[in-house]
Amino acid sequence: MTAVEIFSKPVRPGAIVALLLAVLTLSGCGINAIPTYEEQAKAAWSQVLNQYQRRADLIPNLIETVKGYAAQEKDVLTSVVDARAKATSVQIPSDVLTNPQAFETFQQNQSALTSALTRLLAVSEAYPDLKSNQNFLALQSQLEGTENRIAVARRDYIEAVRKYNTELKTIPGRWWASWFYPEAKPMQTFTIDAQSREVPKVNFD
């Protein structure tokens, strides 16, 4: 007659109400917050990796173009190639986010590539032919755009990790973590290296 009759025993709507309420209140208390924030942080991390990869993909083309005009800048060119090889060949362990050492290595490799690239772009200023090459200009703007995307992706990742780590450390989240998610660990986050914190000084003397 009604849906309640589907069950052989007399149903207890009270139990259903209690179950629904339990689900509602538990999610109201943030029982899902830790896995949710964890997934968000991981997604933000994928975006960081994605943008670093994008930068690595631009480099072979850039090297070829610069070589054509400034082959004598061998040291700088090799340092970029080496830094790229180091940054891309190292296998990133799957626990990189919760493993301080692996995270540090990753960050060091990428920032070594950043400074090598900065040097390359700096020396290319000395070659007017190179600087007016359309291909080089396009690559340069793509590289700048990618560096900016990396900055944005890193910022988003830092924010996502801040939320996740805070949830793990503050009260309701801490209880949920100890009861339901004992394997949840705080994630590593980026530190701005001293080099890029320094504001470049321009001297007109």
Place this chain on the structure above:
Amino acid sequence: MMARFPLLYGNLLCLLLALLLAAAPLSGARAQDIPRLTERVMDTAGILPDGVKSRLIAQLAAFEDKSSDQLVVATIPTTGDWTIEHYANLMFRRWGLGQAEENNGVLLLVAVNDRKLRIEVGYGLEGTLTDALSKLIIDETIVPEFRAGDFPAGIQAGVDNIIAVLEGDAAEMQARAERNERWIEPDDLIAIGFFSLFGLFFGGMIIFSILATIFGKKIAPGRYKWLGVQVSVSSSGGSSGSRSSGWSSSSSGGFSGGGGSSGGGGASGSW
């Protein structure tokens, strides 16, 4: 009979607490001095004559009608301590330019006193208005006019070129516009139907049990029979926490972004 749920009271308390906490004012909004978005040309620096501004607004509105792409021009005196890239990205996200599903917004930002400008491109348009093209538009069409001191001409040229690039990919633009005209997708309808049925089923059971206690025949303590169905009800008072998710629509009558985001695409320049 039903076992009591001592936990339930704790949960209700917890829900109450959570609601109270949620009501606390959200802190940490880095408002800085990003103005509120009210129109398509936000001339905070005051470098555009009224005629040029209204013509630009009409042009941008017509372009959005056709393509659903949201192009917004903003001028500010300075980006303060932030780089123009950082400022443009925060501004873009705060304003939510572009449709939420497409992220098809573009921001042309000019920081007059810093002598810097940026074209910030939403995720969805990065493939059309690439970094290299954005850089070309800045260096070839905007910067020469700015150097000559003609801000209105530079901004007009920049807008014309950005629109030309976005229109150049005509097929893609058409598809984007069409996607954004449909209000409810067929998939959504199925989901809506499913959840309505689901709600009807459980809601019906709950209402039935409540009605049974009122209209039904009491056959045992906590046990009722109504319309031929036996219902047992626990003695715990059925209080249901109703959560009102207050969402304030802050449409101030003017123009607002569609909820799009940007991941830092585009290019910057200076003059």
